[in-house]
Amino acid sequence: MILMIKLFDNLSLRMKNLFVLILALTMAVITSYVISEKYLLKGYVEIEEELVLKNIARLNDALSGELLTLQRINSDWAAWDDTYTFIEDVNKRYIKTNLVTDTYKSLNLNVMVFINSSGKIVYGHGYDLENLKLTDLPAGLDRYLTPGSPLLKHESLISTVKTIVLLPEGPMLLVSQPIITSEKQGPIRGSLVVGRYLDAVEIKRLADLTHLSLTLQVYGEQGSSDFNEAYSLLSVDKPTLVRVLNQSSIAGYSLITDINGKPSLVFRVLMPRDIYNQGKLSHRCFVTIIIITGFVLLFISLLLSEKMILLRLTNLIKSVIKIGQTKDFSARVPVAGGDELSTLAGEINTMLTGLEQSRGKIKESEEHFRGLFNEALTGNYISAPDGKILLCNLTFAQILGFKAVEDALKSNLLLFFTGDEERQNFLKLLNERKKLEFYETNLQCIDGERIIILQNVIGKFDHSGKLVEIHGYIFDITERKTMEEQLKYLSFHDPLTGLYNRAYFEEEMRRLGSGRFSPVGVIVCDVDGLKLINDSIGHSKGDDLLIAAANAIGKAFRANDMIARIGGDEFAILIPDGDVTTVENACQRVKKQISIYN
Incomplete structure (x- = not known):
């Protein structure tokens, strides 16, 4: 060890510098390789496993979606007055009209079984979707259709049993629901079971759906x-x-x-394993870049070290460093001799003169910019990536509820967003797009008041693409948005009674009229003597009568019934799922409310 130290001491400064740089480069390459091997590739493996788990979740969601589709089909048939009657009287007209091959084909079903409350199969058939013909019930299905089977246990009117059973012909998706009335009333008269094979065709469809x-x-x-x-x-x-x-x-x-x-x-x-293999390739590229970069830096360092041997250059560097540390651009470096270093020293002094002049101009520009920034009618701000406000004007502070700029500078911009999702979405979009124009969002002021703002934002990024600063200005558009909501409300409501207007009524008529099974009840009524009251007592009394009529009519209907004023003295009511009895009962309630008012 002592001998090596002596040999090192006898080496020239150039060789010493070369030895140290090579040793540092070797250690850096080894360290980078070990760390990237341990953490970078491990991260790719974790990402790969997470993606597989997400795809498993997508598969399970798709399978649940198939069961939900069967549930909706079952609900259309099980909660139907015709089915409710058929399970008791087993009328052939129901079978002839509804349980035809086209029904199985259009609903993509392999099985439909109607079971009464005694556990007896009233009707049940299978269907071959490939050959388009009715068949017997699949073998092995009967053991799931016996009394007491979990498939037939319905303890409430909204009960649903969804499952997958394994039959000799293959696995099958099954959904069972209680047979009740169209108004979803009981008592339960039995169960309806529908099913679809989870065969190769269905699996291919799931694969195409989930990719x-x-x-x-x-x-x-x-x-x-x-x-x-x-x-x-x-x-x-x-x-x-x-x-x-x-x-x-x-x-x-x-x-x-x-x-x-x-x-x-x-x-x-x-x-x-695209992610893992890409990770391995990235790891190799990373190590290669480290090695190449290290040799380039080594070469540059040797060139610079060669020049640093000279004392005059060292002194020149010290002088420049001193000026840089003190920020005193009026100072000058010493100039001696007439060679290249003297020229360099002279140019440095010229540069310092220019810097001294530029610094004065920059100071003037900064003062001018600060005046424009502070006096702007928009809320101007500059913040760090974590939301800390670095600079803002008085308008910005006042929009957020502060009385002074100093108070706003102690706060964090991101904390004024109304939720983590909005905060994350704002930063995500800014990183992706680099700037946001007319970006609308909600903020919560320091006093708790919520406002809606419109802002233009520019992200400042370093050479590696990392966000370093956020520059933006905001407008408070809360009042404008409130007026827009009011205009939207008035476009579908009658301003006098608060009921829906004729435009909304006609839109609902078109929507409800497109339903498949549900009947829609319509009641139209008017106010007698309105013109007489307007002419004799005055329009204000006529308006009071219309408001009273609207209140009386509103008390006679359910929350999901739609009441509208469609003319001067005319009112109309849409009753979803309303048969003749429901409409007649509603008319009686209207008469009762009118009599109470009178």
């Missing part, structure tokens, strides 16, 4: 080695699994349970 490579296998059934290993790792408590298959593929597994909560099926989502 995933999907494979379905029965739990415990011998298959490829990765499925066999997945069986031992999946459980009801841990229904998802991510496994690396090889350098090019990764798979996610999702365990599906049956109606009894037992493992039934396993879905596999197969994905290429």
